[in-house]
Amino acid sequence: MDIFSLISPLFVALIVSGTFVGIIFGAIPGMTATMAVAVCLPLTYSLGLENGLALLLGLYVGGISGGTVPAVLLGIPGTPSSIATCFDAYPMAQRGEGEKALRISIIASLVGGLFSLIALYFFAPALADFAIRFSYVEKFLIIFFALTVMAALSSNMLLGIFSGFLGIFISLIGVYDVTDGGNGHYRLIPPGTEYWLDSGFSLLPVLIALFGLAAILEEAEKGMPRAKTASEIKVGAQSRFSFSVLKGQGRNLFQSSAIGTFIGILPGVGGSAASILSYTAAKTTSKHPEEYGKGSAEGIIATEAGNNALTGGALVPLLSLGIPGDSTTALLIGAFALQGVQVGPLFIGNNPETWNAMIVAMIIANVAMFIMMYFAIRWFAMVVTVPKYILYPVILMMCVIGAYTINYGIMFDVWTLLIFGIFGWLAIKIRLEIAPFIIGFILGPSAEIYFVKSLESFGDLTIFFTKSWIAVVLWVLIVASVVGSILMARRSKAMAEKI
């Protein structure tokens, strides 16, 4: 099909405006790419699938890239994926080379983003073709694998696993849907609440609450920290940026992009891991590791290529298996659901136009991000000075609209926003992991169907181990992910004790 037929003026305008708004969201500390997607999700309702995705993918790419601005200028990661950017970019900005650090970040972001797109383009269809062969047993195991990977990579594995299962448990509230082969009976519903909880808690109000309202409550608890004034931030131009800084950085760019893409493919791991792992790998293989942490261009390149490479990588499991790669792509599931489209192994084959539109949108979003940020970086830098007391009430209002309009106007969804907003704030306090919770919440209903149908069909628990060689491989991967993470946790604990 003619890929250029997709590029209508509206399509491009939505990507560009999405990228622009995403950069602004990412650039404001405390606001994330996920929040940008959550808040703008209701706008896609009347846009149609391709145009809606164009807006959301622009927000995604812009949001991840915008996070670099406060990381460079304030030493505060705008999004979790910019954590490692602070290590070198902030010292560079402190030397008055903020503009140079930002330009290095932008170029590395573009390379990382485009690299991951190539991986997405070739890898997602291949994985989807393979996944078509999965029966209920393998589908259940792949969800189980996704949950173990992300729980195992949580900062506290036990709490991560608990959070994932809690998400599954809450997702089961409501009726066991007849359309999915269930018996139509209610479960986990207090008497008298059937009217509201018939279909359980809606996904999107829950997502908007956890990534929007909870973040605002957390900021309110801290007393809404003041934004920096224009005179306090150092964009500076003492040392002009020159492309020569990228000389000899090919290996670093490739390595970091590959790590970021791989981390993106792992379900639920997220941008902070991509950023830190890319940074660590670059430092380990660098000729000048002693310069890291003191304003090294290499360090900035590694983290920014790594975290932007996450964007395409995270779409691989989403589009091939129906499993979100990170919290932002979890929101994209909501966008697909709004349009009545189910993502999974059949998605690419059944929706070639949407698939192509997504690839084109990602390319345009990356290029738009580069052009906007490279040439207008001084203006975007000023975004960090916008007071939060103006922004947050508007964001809160947008969260309300998002929750209300998602199911054609149900006020219970707005109350869901409040319930899960408070839950999200409490979860942060008691160290529950939000990402495993969300993935559990999204995948719980599918896991139930695959599990129960497997047992109804075969009547034996051993089927989960003996169904096929794919099942055996998945069990090996499940055990390897758990054992590997236990070993990693022990090693880091031992290292911490040595220090």
Place this chain on the structure above:
Amino acid sequence: MGELTRVQIDFATSHLVFPTLIGAILLLLGLAILIVERAAILGSATMWRRTFAEMDKLRFLGALALTVVYFLLMVPIGEIWPNTGLGFLLCSIPFVALAAILFMHERTWRKMVPVLVVALVGPLLVWWLLSDIFFLTLP
């Protein structure tokens, strides 16, 4: 062994199979957390005391209270002018203004003017965009 692993699922009770299993796993994980994290759990009272002591109570509790009032009023006000989205608009303007004033540190008139402009223009723009352009239902 074959008998031990055999499972018969009764269709009438199939809706309880998975929730029971997940509930049991949650219980086991909860017990494991109680054992492994006992020190943190025992110290949680102190953690909560410190959280509440250090919390900006005015902004945090004020934001919660404002949000609840905002949600409570939206539908009754909207029902006065059904299907117009005016419940959303008329509640959002004071909500945005009051929340912004609540979150603000130094409340001077110079800072208040942009807040009031945003509180008026923001909801109006969103209301017009969603109801007139995107035809979305608002309260």
